[in-house]
Amino acid sequence: MKSQAPATVDIGEYQHGFHFPDESVFKTRKGLDEEVVNAISHAKGEPEWMRQFRLRSLRAFQKKSMPNWGADLSDINFDELYYYAKPTDEQKKSWDDVPAYIKETFERIGIPEAERKFLAGVGAQYDSEVVYHSIKEDLAKKGVIFTDPETAVREHPDIVKQYFGTVIPYLDNKFAALNSAVWSGGSFVYVPKGVKVDVPLQAYFRINARSFGQFERTLIIADEGSFVHYIEGCTAPIYATESLHSAVVEIIALPGSRVRYTTIQNWSNDVYNLVTKRAMAYKDATVEWVDGNIGSKRTMKYPSIYLMGEGAHGEVLSIAFAGKGQEQDTGGKAVHAASHTSSIITAKSISRAGGVASYRGLLKVNEGLHDVRSRVVCDALILDERSRSNTYPYMEINSDRVSIEHEARVSKISEEQLFYLQSRGMSEQEASLMIVNGFLDPLVKQLPMEYAVELNRLIELEMAGTVG
Amino acid sequence: MARLIQVRNLQASIAGKPILMGLDLDIPVGQIHALMGPNGSGKSTLANVLMGHPAYTVTGGTITLDGEDFLALTPDERSRKGVFLAFQYPVEIPGVTVGKFLKRAAEIRLDGKGMDVTGFIRRLRQAMDFMEIDQAFINRYLNQGFSGGEKKRMEILQMLILEPSFAVLDETDSGLDIDALKVVAKGVNRLRGEGFGALIITHYQRILTHIVPDFVHIMYKGRIVTSGGKDLVETLENRGYDWIRSEYGIEEDVHEVASAGNR
Numbered sequence: 001m002k003s004q005a006p007a008t009v010d011i012g013e014y015q016h017g018f019h020f021p022d023e024s025v026f027k028t029r030k031g032l033d034e035e036v037v038n039a040i041s042h043a044k045g046e047p048e049w050m051r052q053f054r055l056r057s058l059r060a061f062q063k064k065s066m067p068n069w070g071a072d073l074s075d076i077n078f079d080e081l082y083y084y085a086k087p088t089d090e091q092k093k094s095w096d097d098v099p100a101y102i103k104e105t106f107e108r109i110g111i112p113e114a115e116r117k118f119l120a121g122v123g124a125q126y127d128s129e130v131v132y133h134s135i136k137e138d139l140a141k142k143g144v145i146f147t148d149p150e151t152a153v154r155e156h157p158d159i160v161k162q163y164f165g166t167v168i169p170y171l172d173n174k175f176a177a178l179n180s181a182v183w184s185g186g187s188f189v190y191v192p193k194g195v196k197v198d199v200p201l202q203a204y205f206r207i208n209a210r211s212f213g214q215f216e217r218t219l220i221i222a223d224e225g226s227f228v229h230y231i232e233g234c235t236a237p238i239y240a241t242e243s244l245h246s247a248v249v250e251i252i253a254l255p256g257s258r259v260r261y262t263t264i265q266n267w268s269n270d271v272y273n274l275v276t277k278r279a280m281a282y283k284d285a286t287v288e289w290v291d292g293n294i295g296s297k298r299t300m301k302y303p304s305i306y307l308m309g310e311g312a313h314g315e316v317l318s319i320a321f322a323g324k325g326q327e328q329d330t331g332g333k334a335v336h337a338a339s340h341t342s343s344i345i346t347a348k349s350i351s352r353a354g355g356v357a358s359y360r361g362l363l364k365v366n367e368g369l370h371d372v373r374s375r376v377v378c379d380a381l382i383l384d385e386r387s388r389s390n391t392y393p394y395m396e397i398n399s400d401r402v403s404i405e406h407e408a409r410v411s412k413i414s415e416e417q418l419f420y421l422q423s424r425g426m427s428e429q430e431a432s433l434m435i436v437n438g439f440l441d442p443l444v445k446q447l448p449m450e451y452a453v454e455l456n457r458l459i460e461l462e463m464a465g466t467v468g
Numbered sequence: 469m470a471r472l473i474q475v476r477n478l479q480a481s482i483a484g485k486p487i488l489m490g491l492d493l494d495i496p497v498g499q500i501h502a503l504m505g506p507n508g509s510g511k512s513t514l515a516n517v518l519m520g521h522p523a524y525t526v527t528g529g530t531i532t533l534d535g536e537d538f539l540a541l542t543p544d545e546r547s548r549k550g551v552f553l554a555f556q557y558p559v560e561i562p563g564v565t566v567g568k569f570l571k572r573a574a575e576i577r578l579d580g581k582g583m584d585v586t587g588f589i590r591r592l593r594q595a596m597d598f599m600e601i602d603q604a605f606i607n608r609y610l611n612q613g614f615s616g617g618e619k620k621r622m623e624i625l626q627m628l629i630l631e632p633s634f635a636v637l638d639e640t641d642s643g644l645d646i647d648a649l650k651v652v653a654k655g656v657n658r659l660r661g662e663g664f665g666a667l668i669i670t671h672y673q674r675i676l677t678h679i680v681p682d683f684v685h686i687m688y689k690g691r692i693v694t695s696g697g698k699d700l701v702e703t704l705e706n707r708g709y710d711w712i713r714s715e716y717g718i719e720e721d722v723h724e725v726a727s728a729g730n731r
Contacts, residue, residue: 414559415522416559417559419519419520419521419522419543420555420559420561421561421569422520422542422543422547423520423544423546423547423553423555424544424569424573424576424626425547425548425573425576425577425630426544426576427542428542434561434564434569434572435561435564437563438561438562438563438564438609439562440563441564442563
């Protein structure tokens with residue numbers, strides 16, 4: 001009997017690359033100036049203080065130069081982008097009210113399934129506005145706020161004013177300034193003192209308008225002794241012109257709280273993904289970033305943790321997959337600003353088909369501290385001769401009584417490993433996939449099961465393009 | 469027709485260096501063949517060429533399985549035809565557990581006939597007990613951090629699970645203490661029977677007292693220079709490899725082989 005090769009998933013093009021007619025109700029013109037920013041602010045019916053914040057940010061954006069390090073961003077033409085589009089007039093409360101074409105988009109990326117399984121609340125972003133938003137009643141009863149930032153500006157101005165832009169000031173970098181000027185959508189989470197949110201909160205983001213930059217803004221405040229796990233997943237459709245995604249995520253972990261933030265991003269291969277993510281961890285607080293980057297054209301993202309009080313702990317788990325024409329410039333930062341703090345940064349990257357995966361990290365220990373521990377581990381796996389991996393681990397250690405460990409490994413899939421697995425009946429493609437999955441296994445175990453499955457599936461799709 | 473691997477006038481090289489110089493060998497199912505020879509004679513090359521290692525180039529001759537061209541097949545296709553190689557140096561596969569790996573390999577061996585997972589796990593546990601491998605190894609990453617003896621036992625465990633028609637054991641005995649050697653031999657003897665043929669490649673006679681071969685071949689400088697019954701092992705034991713060299717080699721070759729052995 002003739003033996004049969006295992007079924008492989010052959011995708012001629014990006015599977016999530018479907019898109020529906022652009023039915024945006026309101027859209028600003030191409031390019032960015034005060035008039036556009038005012039139009040965005042006006043469309044959102046914002047208070048004056050937020051409009052002023054946007055205008056200050058715009059001026060900072062115009063003054064700041066592009067980063068002269070990291071991925072090549074010279075192709076971005078800010079004048080050719082749209083900065084705001086509003087797909088529907090009304091905020092939808094229940095699934096039934098969501099327009100059919102948007103539902104169809106969601107169904108194709110699996111939102112209803114995800115919801116049935118374990119959603120507490122869903123903030124699903126379609127273009128700029130959150131069109132579907134639900135919060136389970138028990139969360140609301142506990143006083144947890146999970147909404148879009150526009151609503152938070154209207155309904156919880158005191159909290160927003162206290163924390164918005166405090167972790168990542170608009171002057172921080174060019175793309176943080178850009179986001180601060182034109183932000184739209186995202187999530188706002190407030191967890192009151194002592195409240196443990198035992199199911200993850202999650203939001204899906206999706207870009208659908210051509211040449212449209214998405215600038216979502218997420219602010220998470222975990223009050224004393226609370227716990228929350230926030231999950232963000234992204235898929236984007238494929239377009240010929242470049243898209244820009246530039247988000248800002250700020251986390252404030254007040255004393256004794258714990259925040260875990262998980263992202264699996266799968267932007268299509270024409271998206272510039274330039275995200276600033278930063279967290280403040282106060283006394284005895286823990287912040288964990290789990291950051292998976294698959295797809296996009298260029299990604300620059302280094303989730304950061306500032307350890308502000310004694311007993312604070314931070315972890316960054318970064319996974320990057322750089323395929324054909326892709327550059328993943330990712331990593332993590334830990335800044336120790338107090339004694340008795342610890343941090344762990346673990347980065348794994350895979351590059352194939354000419355992709356470039358770079359680890360870029362910063363570990364900083366301020367002066368006069370003691371009992372600081374940090375461990376940085378970066379592992380890179382290179383699948384073929386055309387692909388590359390770089391490591392840029394920066395360290396600024398200004399105290400003596402610290403314990404720092406750093407390990408970096410670069411490996412290639414060896415002919416011997418492939419041959420070994422093939423000799424047990426696996427095709428070359430399946431053998432490669434098994435080695436890649438094995439490489440990621442220690443990190444994938446950290447993900448909620450549904451995301452682990454999704455990540456494995458995405459990698460399988462990416463790997464399916466390797467042969468031929 | 470009984471199954472048969474047939475090697476005819478096989479010539480192979482690695483990195484442009486010829487190793488196999490026209491080798492003939494028949495391994496019918498149901499028989500255990502031993503292949504002995506000094507270091508550098510090409511024994512491991514034969515094992516790798518049989519399984520289709522990409523680093524080796526076949527420059528002449530044929531290998532057939534049941535009369536069909538075997539050299540045209542990829543390593544995974546060869547495996548699916550029921551041929552198994554127990555590696556001399558099994559590689560580590562980080563992140564892939566023994567359990568997951570063996571389940572997938574066994575699934576492929578079933579060729580789409582559907583797997584009874586509970587039955588498989590029971591069978592795996594029994595085989596591990598038989599091979600005196602701790603059950604905790606199911607969740608260990610394949611070969612990672614295994615001792616030499618553990619790696620070799622893991623190879624034989626895989627063989628027991630996959631139940632190949634033909635197995636090639638590439639110096640599975642080297643570096644094993646006597647207890648581990650007995651366990652390995654026990655595993656091979658378990659499969660021994662009408663539906664199983666094997667080629668036991670070894671430098672030493674020791675393993676062949678535990679797995680008694682039906683036929684013995686002596687390899688030297690890329691060819692099989694003499695074959696016989698199990699008595700040949702004793703002859704070799706009494707007279708040593710120097711006997712082969714003086715019988716089948718010439719002066720300058722002795723020097724060459726000696727330096728190869730010192731590497």
